[in-house]
Amino acid sequence: MDSTNIADIVLPVEQSDNQSFWKAEIARIWKIKEERIQEMRLLKHSIDARQRVIKAQLRIEVGIDQVLPPSEQYTPLQTTLPQNAPTVIIVGTGPGGLFAALRCLEKGHKPILLERGKDVSARRYDLAPILRKGYVIEDSNYCFGEGGAGTFSDGKLYTRAKKRGPVRSIYETFVAHGAPEQILIDAHPHIGSNLLPNVVKAIRQTIISCGGEVHFNSKVTGLLFSSDQKQIRGVTTSNGDEFTGKAVILATGHSARDIYSLLARESVLLEAKTFAVGVRIEHPQSLIDHIQYHLGKGQQRPKQLPAASYNVAATFNGRGVHSFCMCPGGFIVPAVTENDEIVVNGMSLSRRDSPYANSGFVVTVTPEDTDYLQNEFGILSGIAFQKQLEVKASQAGGGMMKAPAQRVQDFLREKLSDDNIQSSYHPGTTSAPLHEILPEFITRHMQYGLQRFEQNMPGFTGNNANLIGVETRTSSPLRIPRKPETLEHVALGNFYPCGEGAGYAGGIVSAALDGLNCAEAACSKA
16 A cells, blocks of 8 residues: 555544544545554545435545655746736736736736726725615726626635636635635635635736736727737727737626627627526525525534535526526625616625525526617627616615515515515615516516425525525626637637636636636737
């Protein structure tokens, strides 16, 4: 037997944080004396709650007859750019933009990041007017500013985008910049909205120390083209500045609607795609714990278990209805970018200790669903569809960022709820008929989904379940088409659409991976 080995063990969850149980189980499986196990290091941890007896699945590195070698240390990138390094312009400082910048530096290129909003510290203060005074600062909010929309909406890192690139390297980069090492171990890692801002700030410091530039309050308002209009050579900003470079990586996120309008005005090809809209559904976290962990009446969640989550989906008449961005122990927050709208999203702190659980509860919308807007809005019809719902929600909420709300039972019965709806949504709620505010096809599919999910999760539609509207920014209604082999726009050279806003990612990790790939492609082009 080698001096170090990997053990995969399964234990009752109550025993999973006690190393004496680890050692006993490893010794039993390997048929060795416990005394030979000198050291153990947890590599992976996941919960299996499918059965009534909840198990923990552990992967452990084991030192036999000797201690383990030191664990790997993760440090930020350190490099020096060559003189006259080629420049790459990166629009947006979300995960796509930040990781694109890091890859540019690794490839000897100078990234210049342009961010319409403020740095993450100043941005935090700009959230207060939304919550306390009922208005939004339109370039600095939950969606716009350093770190992107994910910074103040939970920091969930779990992704299914395993084929897009080295997911582990994304986690390691976050750890190198201050994220807890636990994200390397958990099966569904998450940093938390309280910790992620400092991680984002540290990544910015790395970019600058290695020779990159970051410009805040620099909203891109124009494009610079080559003389034949076939290539992009840079951008202009609202400050009147021009930035030119070898390539432009556009990583603006799914809420930068003015960018889509700019591209449409400049006749840059865009494509309509499916997206999803709906509401946030909110329950007491204790209810979700009881459902998911099969707890008995009065039984509390064991301390070894995290706040329970769920993922539900169904299809009705060929159209999907599903949960989205579930936030256990979280809060519902206003993700608005303009003052005439209401948009909701979810977030959690690293502790996930809020008494509420919330999730997006949304229905698929196809380009055909927005055909009635084509004559007026053309390729931007999907955005117009979102915006109309957001304005209706604001009107139904009555102003001051209050959101329309309805009890699930009342939504199913299509009746108005009373005003005593308890919610984590800080600006407050107003009882409103969400079944009328939402388009009929969305209401019908949500009603079907609720009934289906109740069958699998009894209590899901109970008296403590509420709907808060509207959730419209699940993804962009548009894709900026690019060549699969080069990642350049299909008709505009040196232009690299990237991340969620371009239609190629669906979360922090997938956007970060896309940023790496786009930067690799941009830097490698002769």
